[in-house]
Amino acid sequence: MAQEKSEFLKGTLDMLVLKVVALGPIHGYAISQRIQQISKEFFQVPQGSLYPALHRLEDRGWLSADWRESETGRDAKFYTLTRKGRKQLETELVYWERLSDAVALILRAAE
């Protein structure tokens, strides 16, 4: 089952990360926890993908980052959604909705 849990559709990780960051400034560990919680433990984000993704999104200017004090009192790198990132998230959401509608249609028709 662990295998099944960690599989991600290509490109969806970026969208999930953007969505989670959209709720407010957040650091990497919290992002992985949040995704795991919200998906009811269905998605387990491998760190080997999460951090490269975060840096990639930052590199593209969709996320900005700064160091601030975390809830435990230690400094952590917090990511914030930029305006560009918000736009990107919107396009991705629209695209995702159309995609999932389409998939659902096919699945229903095939029944």
Place this chain on the structure above:
Amino acid sequence: MHWLRRLFRKEQSEKQLDAELRFHIERQIADNFAKGMAPEEARRRAQLDFGGLEPIKQEIRESRRGHLLEALFQDLRYASRLLRQNLGFTIAAAITLALGIGANTAIFSIVNAVILRPLPYKDSARMVSLSTHTAMYPTFSLGLSWIDFQQIRSQASSVEQSAAYYESEKTLTEKGAPAILSLANVSDGFFEELGASAQQGRLLTERDTRPGQSHVIVLSDPLWRTRFGRDPSVLGRSVILNKESYTIVGVASRGFDFPEKSEAWLPLSLSPADQQNHIFFMLQVLAKLRPGQKIKKLQTQLETIAQRTMKDVPELSAGYSFSAVPLLEDRVGDTRGAYFILLGAATLVLLISCANLASLLLARGSGRQREMALRAALGASRGRLLRQGLVESCLLALIGGGLGVFLAAEGVQLFRAIAPANTPRLHEISIDSSLLWFSLLTSVLAGILFGLVPARRAARMEPNDALKEGSGTNLGAARSTRQSRLGDALVTVEVALAFVLLVGSALMTLTVSHLLHQNPGFRTDHLLSFDLPQPPFDLSADLSAQAKKQSEQFKGIVDEIRLVPGVAAVTASDHGVLSGMTMMHGGLKVDGAITSKEDRHASARYVYPSYFQILGISLVRGREFTERDTGDAQAVVLVNEAMAREYWGTNDVLGKRISMSTDGKGKPVWNEVVGVVADAREIALRDAPSPVYFLSILQGGNGSVHLLVRTLTDPEALQATISRQIWSAYPDQPITHVTTMNGAISKSIGNERLRSILLVVFAGIGFALALVGLYGVISYSVARRVQEIGIRMALGASPPSVLVMVLRQGLLPVFLGIGLGALAAFSLGRVIASQLYGVEPSDPATFLGATGLVLLVACIACCIPARRAMRVDPMVALRYE
């Protein structure tokens, strides 16, 4: 710009990355702990979940923009550190490459300027030069007649523009010493077709060519600068050319020089008779094809025009045709082949230096096996190691290329200084940016070429084996064999290439030496020659009066020269000796000839009395010309033995008759043979003796006079004295081309000499590099086999047998190389055959000599490491491990 900033704040960004990832792990540990795991277990699980820290970091680094550049910087830093560490190796490698790249770049810039770069005229790529061919002079390209020019202008639809011109010389007598100007008489449309413009005044127009217009002249920029001191007020002034006055109407723009070396331009105006004359083959025609038209199309059209002309004009025999040659080809001519041979030789040098470097890098690479293996074990990918190797070799090549550019620049300068003055487009050869680009490109290519194999080898390494090898005994034996086989192959290639270079340069040197020592058939010492250009006859005035006056002045000059102390005798001919120029006469009528061949032609020379005696050409039969063989006496002729044998089959031909022209009514004018002279190579050293007949300059001549003075003392010292003596009596007599005969001989083979010098230099460099390569490979393999040799000697092998072993190993690739090189040189022989003289391209002595030389020097290169091997102390060798 984010990533660029990061490039420079790398340390900080690395620290932050580390802190971010650690924060994650520590939070995970804390959470695990909170879930009730034992501290140790909490840490273990967290780290297990997270996976390797380094690979994640690496992935993040590589995903960043600018990462490639950053990695390249890293590779470069690393490579330059390595190169600095092995300074000796770096210097040797850079010099090796500098020689190869420098030689190539220099020759390329010359080839580029002469052959590849378009001529500096508007749309020069579309320009063709036209000529006429007739059955009477089958081997000659003649100019066009005015009628044909007009036909082509109006009928050849593939021609956009065309212009005619002919070159001439006239004497400028105004201010200072008289000078001969190279002139071009040009038709309308000439300057327009070439896209020329005037920097002062105007160029020539159609109006100027109409009959009855006043004489006008356009100066070239160099003439205006040297003779007229860039004076802008020259416009409207007149100059005296051949005692006629011409008004200067303009100065052509700087750099315009068509036809090559012309100093001024006159309008082309022909008399109505010349315009109608079908055999007035005087005009050079320059045609420009319409855009997109092929030269083939023009040739078809020219053929149609020639066919029609032949039908209209029965005197023009069958075989009358026109040909069109691209202007560049026409200009560069047969020097093309010579340049490509040089470019080929330079490429061989470069290939040798690449092979050399590849073997050096291989040898060094095996010393670095453990380093590479360690890097591979620490996670460097193969691609990364390969790139690292290539970056290193390219950096090395660029250093070499940088040095090479300097060498090339010097080389090009040197070439310009020593190249014979008649080299086409010599003044267009320059050091420009193309040289830089070419050497950059060559360097990178060379870097990849010689770096690829060693780099692949290093990258392919199994870290496990390599790391073990260092501590083990002979685990890498299989690889070592493979390595030495590769080294041997490189030596084979180097030797083969060097062999080809050696043979080529030896053949060229033999050619020059044959030409130099070619017995010209006359005495060349104490002989001075110079030209006394005479103004051409004015065809509209009384010709015989002019001829008489000219021959009187000429006699007067000869008398003046005889007054100079140290002068033994004076004679003359119409063409310079060894100038390569001669008048070819076709359609000879020969009395009692044994051949009935229709097409009879021979070279003709007008000579002055005592010509043969003074040159030292022996008289076989009869007499030579005397002062009495003038226009009033019986027309006489002398022939050389080649001519006597060809036409009559015997030297006994006194009293036979030859006719080379007809009088006004079509009746042949007969000249009686009064003497036979020995064959001599007075026209060109390269040409085997061919039929030549001689006429008395006192019975005709064509206005052109080349004086020959036999001296008692050093001819060079007399040059100035003689000129002064002539000017004291005839102040407006131009004197040109003053040279000693031995000087003329070395000048006549100037091109061959230059080529052979360059080839010898290339061969020397290539040979030396190949030997260094051989030495390197042998001494490396001996060093690697020290232990083995020690064991052999400990087991009783004698030093001589070790020597034989090393020699055999070293010489095997050399033999292979010689074999391959001989094959290559043999098959390349055809290419250079046309450049050789007096030696076959497959000359056995040359091949044997090259083989001997290579073997001898290869033995020496092997012996030094072999001696070292013989002296190996078994104990030391065994302890070596």
